[in-house]
Amino acid sequence: MGREYTADLVVIGSGGAGLTGALVAAEGGAKVIVLEKTGLVGGTTAISGGGIWIPCNPLMASVGVEDSREEALAYMRACAGDHGDDEHIEALVDEGKAMIAYLMEQAGIEFQAFPPIGGMIDYRAWLPGAKHGGRALEPMGFSLSRLGDWARHLRIDPRLKSANNLLAYYTERKHLLPMSAMKAPPADDTDIYWRGTALVGWLLEACLARNVEVLTEAEASEIIKDGESIAGVRGRQGDEDLTVHAPNLLMGTGGFGHNEELKRLWLNRPLHFTCENEANVGDGHLMGMAAGAQMAGLGDAWWLPHIPLGMDNGVANLAGTREDRILPHTMMVNPSGKRFMNEATNYYDCGEAFGTKSGAGPRNFPAWFIFDQQGVDRYMLLAFKIPPGEKPDWLHQGATLEDLAKSIEVDPQTLKATVERFNGFAVNGVDEDFHRGENPWDTNWGDPDNKPNPCLGTIAKSPFYALPVYPGANSTRGGLRIDAKGRVLSARTGEPIAGFYASGNCSNGAVAGAYCGPGATLGPAMTFSYLAGLDVCRRLGQSTRSSETLDRQVRTGIGCKS
The missing domain is CATH 3.50.50.60 (FAD/NAD(P)-binding domain)
Known part of the structure; x- marks a missing residue:
């Protein structure tokens, strides 16, 4: 019974x-x-x-x-x-x-x-x-x-x-x-x-x-x-x-x-990684539907770009999908080696820039998070992404931009041209393509000591680094x-x-x-x-x-x- x-x-x-x-x-x-x-x-x-x-x-x-x-x-x-x-x-x-x-x-x-x-x-x-x-x-x-x-x-x-x-x-x-400010926790x-x-x-x-x-x-x-x-x-x-x-x-x-099936049926954008508890498979949705409930808002998620860093089950370094994209000496490119968004954008609105799963729109995934040694030297958030010892598969590194492009299978000339254009924006302080560093979200998260734009810094010092960035979410x-x-x-x-x-x-x-x-x-x-x-x-x-x-x-x- x-x-x-x-x-x-x-x-x-x-x-x-x-x-x-x-x-x-x-x-x-x-x-x-x-x-x-x-x-x-x-x-x-x-x-x-x-x-x-x-x-x-x-x-x-x-x-x-x-x-x-x-x-x-x-x-x-x-x-x-x-x-x-x-x-x-x-x-x-x-x-x-x-x-x-x-x-x-x-x-x-x-x-x-x-x-x-x-x-x-x-x-x-x-x-x-x-x-x-x-x-x-x-x-x-x-x-x-x-x-x-x-x-x-x-x-x-x-x-x-x-x-x-x-x-x-x-x-x-x-x-x-910077990493030098990092102290061993008591x-x-x-x-x-x-x-x-x-x-x-x-x-x-x-x-x-x-x-x-x-x-x-x-x-x-x-x-x-x-x-x-x-x-x-x-x-x-x-x-x-x-x-x-x-x-x-x-x-x-x-x-x-x-729930891979429900994600495929209900979401309008790809969702590769999620921060949700592993038990979240939509059982409440399905029980409610069976009981005669209306449904609404199913195509969306609390979008959050994810960078898999080889942790348990490939879960991302979540802190590194917000603050790191706003720091100087960083940028993101799509599989073609071109920028496609203001990288400093809040993580939810980033979801739109990655594109949809169907239709004629762009597919900007997986993207690549690019940074250089200047960023590593200045910010611990970037230094943390380079673990000691043998280089893991998910971290790409090159002595030149051409080497990095080959490692991530992006056209070297395209990536070089993208970086050169970006570096010009960093020097002048104005992102003519995506206006990074021009709204209050960007400037308040950015580095006030970085001039003339708190969110823009050149990508010019070897070695150069790249990490894959996938569409993800806090939750559906x-x-x-x-x-x-x-x-x-x-x-x-x-x-x-x-x-x-x-x-x-x-x-x-x-x-x-x-x-x-x-x-x-x-x-x-x-x-x-x-x-x-x-x-x-x-x-x-x-x-x-x-x-x-x-x-x-x-x-x-x-x-x-x-």
């Missing part, structure tokens, strides 16, 4: 989206069960940067940044253009700040705001309403000892373990330092984690304190419906059948980046179509399916066609989960002091100028 459970809300997925909804519903008095298909809690969130992009959030004033509803809406609408769902955009502006206030005041979660320093800037900083700093938040460090025995069930990224605040990487602009026996691992730690602790039942190795496979309403889910836990009877379901299963996006309360819409009626909610990368809740700023994935995911949790409590007739406090905060416009 298997295992049977009864709850007010069943949550599928234990990342930032799932745990936020579970926490809010449990705080409101609901009995909540979370199903996590793997043996570890946290999903992709736990191994992410953990940023949460929320306009008008209550911590903006702490870093001296002002915001307003009008500015936030103007920026997000400019980002989305005609592709955006305006109800979603307004919900993110009006409710996101309340979500953060809720987590701080009701759950005791500690956050810090990005100050207006260097690259901590909205990704399309040239658009109206953009801000430098403030809108992006990170969790403060979290000690695993707070979780007791549950610590061993938490998905962690060892790179996020530190006794020191990792936000210092940005505030001190460490991407501009012995670090701390159990404090930051960013994504910390965020999941904080959320899990708050959920457990509210008697949320978290079941690991519990894989949902089918949504149970009673007529047009949710009635629960079926699946497996270990070797046993699993049934959870519940009138409410929150789908938080993430993207489908590890789009899926179950939701309304402004996180409710999944029926494909048959267009109305909400009673008791069915979704958020995060298995849904279409984020701002369409845009990556607004650092944390623009988790911001919408957690906001719509927060709204789903409140709506579950309303459906159950459980009006709580917490929700009343949140309603009051929304009305007073916390974090925004009047």
Whole structure:
């Protein structure tokens, strides 16, 4: 007969989206069960940067940044253009700040705001309403000892373990330092984690304190419906059948980046590498479709160029796909040996430049990331790409540009001409082809000591280096179509399916066609989960002091100028 459970809300997925909804519903008095298909809690969130992009959030004033509803809406609408769902955009502006206030005041979660320093800037900083700093938040460090025995069930990224605040990487602009500034890290026996691992730690602790039942190795496979309403889910836990009877379901299963068939069918651009948790295969999408859900936004992903550096399973050096492309003495070329974009472009908008999988458009993949010894001498981010010892297969090196071109199978004369033209731009300070170094994103990430353009430097000193650059993504996006309360819409009626909610990368809740700023994935995911949790409590007739406090905060416009 298997295992049977009864709850007010069943949550599928234990990342930032799932745990936020579970926490809010449990705080409101609901009995909540979370199903996590793997043996570890946290999903992709736990191994992410953990940023949460929320306009008008209550911590903006702490870093001296002002915001307003009008500015936030103007920026997000400019980002989305005609592709955006305006109800979603307004919900993110009006409710996101309340979500953060809720987590701080009701759950005791500690956050810090990005100050207006260097690259901590909205990704399309040239658009109206953009801000430098403030809108992006990170969790403060979290000690695993707070979780007791549950610590061993938490998905962690060892790179996020530190006794020191990792936000210092940005505030001190460490991407501009030379290798000589690199110091051996002190012995670090701390159990404090930051960013994504910390965020999941904080959320899990708050959920457990509210008697949320978290079941690991519990894989949902089918949504149970009673007529047009949710009635629960079926699946497996270990070797046993699993049934959870519940009138409410929150789908938080993430993207489908590890499902080759769905990527082939749904994405309009190639996706070779992804940062997603290996369990993200689109099961939430498929379960939702089988239950009659509408789908929206499936062709897109949170694009991020990847440079495979021979790590586990070929996963990229993720830090090296943003900052390194902005540094002087670097450029990118396509398989023909020609530049095809402003290399300093934010990683989401880079996806467009690589081209599509079909049609008559260009195919700029794999591209080649080119740099010289000047860059290696000046910046540790480039020096890190040249490991000691025997040269690995993925790193190409040449004493001359012609040698490098032959190594990467690019026409030598074409590559030489491309570099010569680029070097002229570097000397004059103006990129006549792609305008690199001319918008606020470029200049704030660039090197202010590099003149006349903070992002342009000649490629002239031997040896010369090249790394392959492939289309990649933080995660896929789009899926179950939701309304402004996180409710999944029926494909048959267009109305909400009673008791069915979704958020995060298995849904279409984020701002369409845009990556607004650092944390623009988790911001919408957690906001719509927060709204789903409140709506579950309303459906159950459980009006709580917490929700009343949140309603009051929304009305007073916390974090925004009047």
